[in-house]
Amino acid sequence: MYLALRKYIDQYTGTAISDDDFELIKKAFIPKKIRRKQYLLQEGEVCKYLSFITRGAMRQYTVDDKGIEHVVRFGIENWWMADRESFELAVPTIYYIDAWEETELLQINSTNLRYLKNTVPTMKALTQEMEKRSYIAAQKRIHSAISLTAEERYLDLLKQNPVFFQRFPQNMIASYLGISPETLSRIRKNYLHSN
Amino acid sequence: MYLALRKYIDQYTGTAISDDDFELIKKAFIPKKIRRKQYLLQEGEVCKYLSFITRGAMRQYTVDDKGIEHVVRFGIENWWMADRESFELAVPTIYYIDAWEETELLQINSTNLRYLKNTVPTMKALTQEMEKRSYIAAQKRIHSAISLTAEERYLDLLKQNPVFFQRFPQNMIASYLGISPETLSRIRKNYLHSN
DNA sequence: CGCGGGTTTGATGATGCTCAAGCCCGGTGG
DNA sequence: CCACCGGGCTTGAGCATCATCAAACCCGCG
Numbered sequence: 467m468y469l470a471l472r473k474y475i476d477q478y479t480g481t482a483i484s485d486d487d488f489e490l491i492k493k494a495f496i497p498k499k500i501r502r503k504q505y506l507l508q509e510g511e512v513c514k515y516l517s518f519i520t521r522g523a524m525r526q527y528t529v530d531d532k533g534i535e536h537v538v539r540f541g542i543e544n545w546w547m548a549d550r551e552s553f554e555l556a557v558p559t560i561y562y563i564d565a566w567e568e569t570e571l572l573q574i575n576s577t578n579l580r581y582l583k584n585t586v587p588t589m590k591a592l593t594q595e596m597e598k599r600s601y602i603a604a605q606k607r608i609h610s611a612i613s614l615t616a617e618e619r620y621l622d623l624l625k626q627n628p629v630f631f632q633r634f635p636q637n638m639i640a641s642y643l644g645i646s647p648e649t650l651s652r653i654r655k656n657y658l659h660s661n
Numbered sequence: 662m663y664l665a666l667r668k669y670i671d672q673y674t675g676t677a678i679s680d681d682d683f684e685l686i687k688k689a690f691i692p693k694k695i696r697r698k699q700y701l702l703q704e705g706e707v708c709k710y711l712s713f714i715t716r717g718a719m720r721q722y723t724v725d726d727k728g729i730e731h732v733v734r735f736g737i738e739n740w741w742m743a744d745r746e747s748f749e750l751a752v753p754t755i756y757y758i759d760a761w762e763e764t765e766l767l768q769i770n771s772t773n774l775r776y777l778k779n780t781v782p783t784m785k786a787l788t789q790e791m792e793k794r795s796y797i798a799a800q801k802r803i804h805s806a807i808s809l810t811a812e813e814r815y816l817d818l819l820k821q822n823p824v825f826f827q828r829f830p831q832n833m834i835a836s837y838l839g840i841s842p843e844t845l846s847r848i849r850k851n852y853l854h855s856n
Numbered sequence: 857c858g859c860g861g862g863t864t865t866g867a868t869g870a871t872g873c874t875c876a877a878g879c880c881c882g883g884t885g886g
Numbered sequence: 887c888c889a890c891c892g893g894g895c896t897t898g899a900g901c902a903t904c905a906t907c908a909a910a911c912c913c914g915c916g
Contacts, residue, residue, distance in 0.1 A: 528808060536808040538800065551797045597792055602746045604799035605733065611806035612839030613723060613731040616904070635862060644807030646905055651864055811872065830894065844872055846896055 470520035487586045494578040498571045507563040513552035515573035522569025523633045537642040616645045665715040682781045689773040693766045702758040708747035710768035717764025718828045732837040811840045
């Protein structure tokens with residue numbers, strides 16, 4: 467389980483991390499398993515952990531007054547999950563995070579994360595890289611949401627993150643795209659004919 | 662002009678920065694003035710500077726095939742402007758940034774920024790704080806874009822950033838909200854009657 | 857075999873867009 | 887000082903897109 471994290475670190479830094487450094491990292495993270503449809507985080511809680519997914523698939527979403535779910539983020543192997551607003555500012559979250567597949571996580575709390583950033587420079591670089599990428603991805607998603615039609619957003623997602631279509635059901639993808647499941651179904655039908 | 666930056670730094674760190682440190686900062690930033698409707702960045706260029714706005718109002722947007730502008734971000738005094746994807750990865754940008762009001766900026770390139778982060782700890786903390794806030798704001802905007810109706814997005818923006826309505830024309834606000842100017846006009850009409 | 861979650865399909869309607877015209881108002885020049 | 891101009895805003899009519907509701911379908915699984 468920790469091996470996945472080590473691989474991830476080596477890959478993103480482009481060098482092999484020392485055994486000593488990795489020992490520190492190992493101590494800071496707690497493993498956790500979570501079953502299908504179980505919650506990692508629920509509305510109103512404070513998000514206490516930043517979680518690295520070593521196996522599985524999760525989603526982060528809100529539930530509105532009508533009970534409709536709105537998916538803001540998906541996560542699979544080698545992705546980090548947390549409501550960063552709640553995690554970093556220690557305020558109650560508005561999100562739910564649950565597992566769609568059986569999922570294995572490595573969790574770190576903010577105290578340990580701060581400590582790790584200060585003692586293992588690699589870890590600092592890593593989190594910064596992660597934050598940078600998250601922001602860029604978020605910016606792209608905003609652009610797509612305000613500039614593109616439903617159909618264009620679908621094609622964009624298919625290009626950027628085809629893996630989501632293999633791991634999550636269509637109604638969740640629809641929610642992620644901000645459209646109804648029926649509309650997504652009809653859009654896809656179009657593309658089945660025309661290729 | 663530099664005073665605005667100093668005030669901003671002191672405010673966000675909660676302490677007064679030393680004269681020595683601020684001297685370093687001053688040397689790293691280049692002042693720039695930019696007139697109404699002039700470009701700070703154009704599609705295809707690489708974004709070479711991170712700019713701190715000391716006075717004025719700007720927007721970041723794309724132009725689609727039909728020539729329609731899509732505003733992804735506004736910036737006013739004490740905000741930072743840049744296409745971070747282009748700035749940090751040194752890739753050509755898809756955005757335009759131009760000034761809506763007469764604007765004064767302090768610009769820093771990535772070399773100087775990296776140097777400053779390493780020599781002035783305050784500066785490192787500041788950029789991290791800025792990045793954190795940007796990400797959280799982006800996440801909120803995504804949530805609003807996929808979960809809310811045009812009307813709800815309008816009310817949300819009115820609550821979160823009323824200042825935009827004072828500084829930018831309605832058609833740009835509409836674009837920022839991802840709706841047509843006509844729709845925004847009609848939504849606003851509703852709220853004039855009902856209060 | 858029947859159940860349940862997910863998907864598809866159809867009919868209908870709401871929401872928001874487009875196009876076009878008119879209005880408002882601040883700025884400019886005669 | 888007034889007429890005119892242009893940019894932005896409003897209003898209306900018609901239309902496209904997408905949501906909603908309901909029913910049927912599909913398929914893996916107990």
